[in-house]
Amino acid sequence: MMNGLLYAVLTQTLTFLPLALGISISYTLMRATDMTLEGSFVLGAAIFARLATLGFSPYIAAFCALAAGSLAGVMVSFIQRGGRVDPLLAGVLATFILTSANLILMGRPNISLLSQATLVSSAFAQSDTLGWLSVAFYSIFFCMLGCALVATRFGLRLRALGDNPALLQRLGAPLERYRLLGFAFTNTLAAAAGMLTAQTVGYADINMGFGMTLTGIGAIILGQQVLRRILHSARFRVSAEFIACVIGVAMYFMALNGLLRLNIDPIYLKMLLGILLVIFLRTALRRSALAGGISI
């Protein structure tokens, strides 16, 4: 039973992780709640599935999916350009556009990948373990690439864009360029997650991104709370942000799968999951506040 639980948590965490990292960079570093990520998640899956079923090599399909994700980021950045449109509204508008775009690109709301050649299909054909190792490779590759970029001067400027854009402007760095690159980067990660998810669940679907951003935000905040409690430090570190994502996403899926295994009716599951996480967060917050002497 425990093995089954760990297997479920691990496999679901792996495909969700690049999206969680994208959300984390956008939400924590750039201080933007980018709703476009939900659309880019589907876009990545849609482009990959469409091209794969048209007979393109999975590598070309993957490249196009990632490029499309970055273009979605560029689009939301253009909508926001010059602060003329509220960032949240820009994300919502971009999501509207992407909903139609995804449907047009797919040609139908659902594309099956069950018997298609994908990046991981040959590994899965040999064994499930090999298949998931292959998924893990791609997922960790995208996440490491993301972390490596955040650790550079580029990442530092993205933080400045979120924390103090006026300072970044005084330093002579073009705000709009960093906003554009930042969103392109986070949306590429979302597209990567969508693409990996489509390959592991066997289809791309127009509704597969539903609620993913909110779940992701919830998971990364959860992970950050836990990590701060362990480290007793709120200082930003790239590795800590990534670990927070891993912890948050794994805890979310652990809670979800754990409650299911307790034979709880799924009708009550979301409510119990919410209550469980609220209790956990309240406890974690109170203890860290007591330790740090902060009033809550």
Place this chain on the structure above:
Amino acid sequence: MRKLTYFFSVARFCAMLGLATLPLSVAAATPPTIGIIVPLAHKAMTEIVAGFSETLKQVYGKPVIIKVENAQNDPNLERSIILQMHANRYALVAPIGVDATEMTLASIHDQPVVSIASDLTDKARHALSTCNVAIVHDDLGPVTQMQFIHAVYPKLTHITLVHSAANKVFPDVAATIAAGKAVGITVDQRMAATLPELMTVADAMPENTQAIFVLKDSLIVSGVATLEKVAIQRRIPLITSDNGSVEAGAGFALGVHERDIGVEAAKLAAAILNGQAACTLPIVEMHHLTVFINQKVMQATGQSIAPVIAAATRAGYKIDKLAKPVGVSH
């Protein structure tokens, strides 16, 4: 002393063997567990599940444990449910719908699957790395639908098809337009991706439309009352494709009893539990068609039920009158 030691060794061996085989005997006595994956709470799903559960118990004849899990339209939850059913070695998994079937087949290769109401073809199931699925289709096809509408209203030339972006419905839209053309009906399509959009779509229907048509589309069926209002205002028929929508406010529909879909799926499940390979079982198509008529709505939209009954009788369909018209006593 040696004999005593030997006796204890044999006794210990027997005890260990007994302990080791105990779980096996317990497992053998445990009835098989069947998992049904319901993508979201819906009346049609409840009917399918009821038909499945009751029929399986009758047809299989031995005790079974049936676990019904509702994924609440959440892909993460749906995946967790499937992985749990896989890990717990359920004897059979029965997903309802296209997404649930695809996700199940991507995750489960070594347990039999009965796909209910998906559009999986025979070719597609044989293309899988391990063919472990039996299939029940639930769609009649747009040609049958349009031919029946034409039989009811031979002078009808313009109809508006209201549909959502649901994966099951989308391929049928183009087929409906083509089928309409074949019988001299121009089909205008209007898409509502969400329920709030349905109100706008209903208000913006073409002026010359003579009827509203809805496919087996759970989102549109949820908002069928909105279309009913428009149909009453314009005095045009509201035609759908399932009994649930007729109960909720459509005039009439040619379809199947949802329960019957569950019944057919249960027969496949029983065959699999009795040892037949899932992939060798032929795909089940629903042939027993019923015309569901809501007499109250037909009256409110100014339509007579006589041509519907006449067309249904000619085609040999069963007729199911769901609500009495106003002013008619029981």
